[in-house]
Amino acid sequence: MLDINYIRKNAERVKEFSEQKGYKVDVDSTLKTDAERREILGELETLQAERNKLAEETKRTKGRPSEANIARGKELKVRIGELEDELKNIEQRLSSLLKAIPNVPWSDVPVGSSEDENTVAEIVGEATKTGKNHYEIGTEKGWIDKERAAKVAGARFAYLKGDLVKLEMTIIQFVIDTLTSESKMTEIIASAGLTGKVNERPFVPVLPPLMIKTDMYDAMDRLEPREDRYKIEAEELWLQGSAEHVLGSMYAGEILEEKDLPLRMLGFATSFRQEAGTYGKDMEGIFRVHQFDKLEMESLTTPEDGFNEHLLLVAIQKYLIEQLKMPYRVLLKCTFDIGKPNARGVDMEVWLPGQGKYRETHTADYMTDYQARRLKTRVRRANGKVELVHTNDATAFALGRTMIAIVENYQTPDGHVTIPEVLRNYMGGVEQI
RNA sequence: GGAAAGAUGACCGAGUGGUUUAAGGUACCGGUCUUGAAAACCGGCGUGGGGCAACUCACCGUGAGUUCGAAUCUCACUCUUUCCGCCA
Numbered sequence: 089m090l091d092i093n094y095i096r097k098n099a100e101r102v103k104e105f106s107e108q109k110g111y112k113v114d115v116d117s118t119l120k121t122d123a124e125r126r127e128i129l130g131e132l133e134t135l136q137a138e139r140n141k142l143a144e145e146t147k148r149t150k151g152r153p154s155e156a157n158i159a160r161g162k163e164l165k166v167r168i169g170e171l172e173d174e175l176k177n178i179e180q181r182l183s184s185l186l187k188a189i190p191n192v193p194w195s196d197v198p199v200g201s202s203e204d205e206n207t208v209a210e211i212v213g214e215a216t217k218t219g220k221n222h223y224e225i226g227t228e229k230g231w232i233d234k235e236r237a238a239k240v241a242g243a244r245f246a247y248l249k250g251d252l253v254k255l256e257m258t259i260i261q262f263v264i265d266t267l268t269s270e271s272k273m274t275e276i277i278a279s280a281g282l283t284g285k286v287n288e289r290p291f292v293p294v295l296p297p298l299m300i301k302t303d304m305y306d307a308m309d310r311l312e313p314r315e316d317r318y319k320i321e322a323e324e325l326w327l328q329g330s331a332e333h334v335l336g337s338m339y340a341g342e343i344l345e346e347k348d349l350p351l352r353m354l355g356f357a358t359s360f361r362q363e364a365g366t367y368g369k370d371m372e373g374i375f376r377v378h379q380f381d382k383l384e385m386e387s388l389t390t391p392e393d394g395f396n397e398h399l400l401l402v403a404i405q406k407y408l409i410e411q412l413k414m415p416y417r418v419l420l421k422c423t424f425d426i427g428k429p430n431a432r433g434v435d436m437e438v439w440l441p442g443q444g445k446y447r448e449t450h451t452a453d454y455m456t457d458y459q460a461r462r463l464k465t466r467v468r469r470a471n472g473k474v475e476l477v478h479t480n481d482a483t484a485f486a487l488g489r490t491m492i493a494i495v496e497n498y499q500t501p502d503g504h505v506t507i508p509e510v511l512r513n514y515m516g517g518v519e520q521i
Numbered sequence: 522g523g524a525a526a527g528a529u530g531a532c533c534g535a536g537u538g539g540u541u542u543a544a545g546g547u548a549c550c551g552g553u554c555u556u557g558a559a560a561a562c563c564g565g566c567g568u569g570g571g572g573c574a575a576c577u578c579a580c581c582g583u584g585a586g587u588u589c590g591a592a593u594c595u596c597a598c599u600c601u602u603u604c605c606g607c608c609a
Contacts, residue, residue: 126570129570
């Protein structure tokens with residue numbers, strides 16, 4: 089949610105970028121409701137003050153209030169009750185109007201009205217190789233069994249087996265080792281030219297709950313569209329769709345100390361998505377399934393550090409992909425594609441020889457204080473002032489798609505898969521599977 | 522799943538209807554003292570909303586209710602702790 093003060097002062101700008109992001113908002117009604125709210129609040133507070141005066145008088149006289157005061161109190165009670173109801177009503181309306189307004193795009197976000205207008209910021213490596221797709225290889229190797237998964241769980245599920253499972257565990261261990269190491273962090277920061285601009289503190293690995301309450305999910309602004317979420321029947325609980333949802337909300341309602349920021353978390357979570365609206369799309373293999381494991385970075389920072397932190401997370405993504413030596417490109421997402429709570433968004437697409445295309449494997453999201461405002465995640469600054477934190481999240485590796493990329497990029501002519509060098513030690517020295 | 526107890530500021534903790542404008546302590550910040558520090562003493566020190574400001578309103582787990590008046594009474598819910606049962 090945006091700060092109402094910002095909307096008061098920048099009504100026209102809010103209308104403009106909301107449209108650029110593809111959201112229908114009613115700024116005029118929002119401001120009108122805001123004004124109504126303050127009017128009612130003023131009236132209510134005057135009466136509350138009078139009620140407090142009456143109570144104070146009773147305190148002073150240490151007795152029962154006079155008949156006249158009781159009568160006046162009764163009047164106040166009725167009117168205050170009415171105003172409170174009215175205020176609650178208005179605040180509900182205001183809240184839903186405010187929730188509909190998206191975050192302000194960062195200054196360098198390209199304006200665009202479809203995902204085709206995302207800007208290619210960088211292309212790394214030779215995207216020339218073609219070959220079998222991961223499902224062909226995975227089926228031959230006995231690594232992926234979708235038929236039995238369909239029998240047990242339905243479409244868009246898979247059993248992963250054998251060396252592919254070992255590979256996943258290996259990638260997880262590699263990422264945890266890398267991002268929990270201060271010297272690796274220093275190295276990544278230096279090579280990205282961010283030395284002195286970001287803290288070098290490593291990530292804390294986290295295994296989060298995989299379910300999240302309705303109100304927390306909504307405060308994160310990631311609940312919609314609900315059709316893409318899995319609801320636990322008869323409970324106000326949902327299966328999380330990304331560790332961002334449960335990591336970003338972890339410190340909700342808390343006031344953190346400035347010295348504890350940046351607060352960097354590396355979450356591992358099985359993530360669940362209904363894939364509503366993707367009927368018939370990407371049906372082959374495990375590219376688009378209802379359940380996949382993911383390593384996700386989440387970081388809470390001070391406002392002034394938020395943007396550099398975003399750049400750091402992007403740099404980490406690039407570093408991790410480059411460690412696996414796979415061709416990829418970086419997209420700066422346009423206003424239409426960044427998402428409602430985002431100020432800026434970057435996607436990474438790794439080249440998949442089996443599809444002959446770049447496909448999305450990573451996203452980095454910078455939300456400024458938009459999520460923190462509703463989560464009430466704040467920081468007490470060194471000077472004692474309390475401010476909202478800035479939130480950042482970014483994929484470290486979506487394991488399913490990462491394995492697709494490895495299998496397709498590292499396939500050998502005789503049908504095997506070479507293990508990327510950095511992972512071999514974790515695989516017990518195995519060079520090929 | 523059964524039973525009991527509990528939830529008050531960064532932390533500990535007092536408070537069972539009207540001097541609670543939330544006691545007291547710890548921590549923290551500023552000052553006095555000191556060569557410096559500690560100790561001692563003095564002062565400050567919650568969050569959110571409205572207002573240019575003085576100031577004012579709300580908030581004692583959450584929500585509803587009783588009352589002229591609720592941290593305090595009633596109801597529901599959430600969470601925590603302990604015991605029993607079950608379980609990885």
